[in-house]
Amino acid sequence: MRTFLVTRFAALLVLAGSLSPAYAQVRPTPTDTTKKYENPGGIPALVKAPWYKSKVFRAVAIPAVLLTYGAITAQGNAGINQSAREFTQKQFRPVSSGFDNTLIIAPYFELAAVAIAGVESRDDRINTLLIIAKGEAIMLASTYAVKYLSGETRPNGSDALSFPSGHTAQAFLAASIVHTEFRDKSQWYGVGAYTIATSVAALRMINDKHWQSDVVAGAGFGILSAHLAYLSHRNRWGRKPIGRDVGMSPAYFGNGTPGMTISWRPSH
Numbered sequence: 001m002r003t004f005l006v007t008r009f010a011a012l013l014v015l016a017g018s019l020s021p022a023y024a025q026v027r028p029t030p031t032d033t034t035k036k037y038e039n040p041g042g043i044p045a046l047v048k049a050p051w052y053k054s055k056v057f058r059a060v061a062i063p064a065v066l067l068t069y070g071a072i073t074a075q076g077n078a079g080i081n082q083s084a085r086e087f088t089q090k091q092f093r094p095v096s097s098g099f100d101n102t103l104i105i106a107p108y109f110e111l112a113a114v115a116i117a118g119v120e121s122r123d124d125r126i127n128t129l130l131i132i133a134k135g136e137a138i139m140l141a142s143t144y145a146v147k148y149l150s151g152e153t154r155p156n157g158s159d160a161l162s163f164p165s166g167h168t169a170q171a172f173l174a175a176s177i178v179h180t181e182f183r184d185k186s187q188w189y190g191v192g193a194y195t196i197a198t199s200v201a202a203l204r205m206i207n208d209k210h211w212q213s214d215v216v217a218g219a220g221f222g223i224l225s226a227h228l229a230y231l232s233h234r235n236r237w238g239r240k241p242i243g244r245d246v247g248m249s250p251a252y253f254g255n256g257t258p259g260m261t262i263s264w265r266p267s268h
Helices: 002-025 055-072 079-091 097-103 106-116 125-150 166-182 187-206 212-231
Strands: 246-252 258-264
Touching: 055 212, 079 187, 079 212, 097 166, 097 187, 106 125, 106 166, 106 187, 125 166, 125 212, 166 187, 166 212, 187 212
Parallel strands: none
Antiparallel strands: 246 258
16 A cells, blocks of 8 residues: 555656646746836827928918019019009009008008907017017018019109019008907908908009019018018017006097007006
8 A cells, every 4th residue: 555655656746747847838928118118108199290281381381372473473564464554554543652651551550459449369469569570670671672682663664673562561461460460369350451451452553653473472571571470489588478458548638639548557
């Protein structure tokens, strides 16, 4: 009996020894920890927007088309310019040049009137004034540089500063700022401002001061100047919002002279 038990125990040991290598071969696969901390929160990676949706492309696309058309058709008294001039002279009679000289800043009056009415603009009033100043500087420098470089003669022959139209550039600069500041409130503010700007361009042709190519390019310069002013502007210059508590209202002084009063209430 004892010999039988010893024999069975030895057999069990041999069996266990033969099975142990099989268990030793089954090992867990080590976990790859090389990318453990690349995205610990599981947040999906940002997808880069297509180039045609970038701010820069949207800012320069329309002005680039207008400037290209104006440059290609700037042929003085030849081609499409002459045809447009003849059509305009047949359909319209010249008006006082003082009218289009005043109308170029009419979009700014719209901007002031809407602000006085209490409609909140995109930027506070101080930053809006800074953007206007920057846009005006860009527009004046670019348009007058091109005027002197191009040397295009006006339709009426008065001088060689025809291309591009500075009046049109000024009007479209102001209209673009009005549109940008109030487009989140209503698109009609921009529609009104651009209608005024387009009227200025038409009047410059009706008064025989500019060719068609001049006013189209002028519109491009004005819109581009506004867009560049916004793209290069650091809103609020890193400070808290300012200018929301600045108020403007019309006033009449004792001698009957009209004017404007400015009030400021500091916020706590």
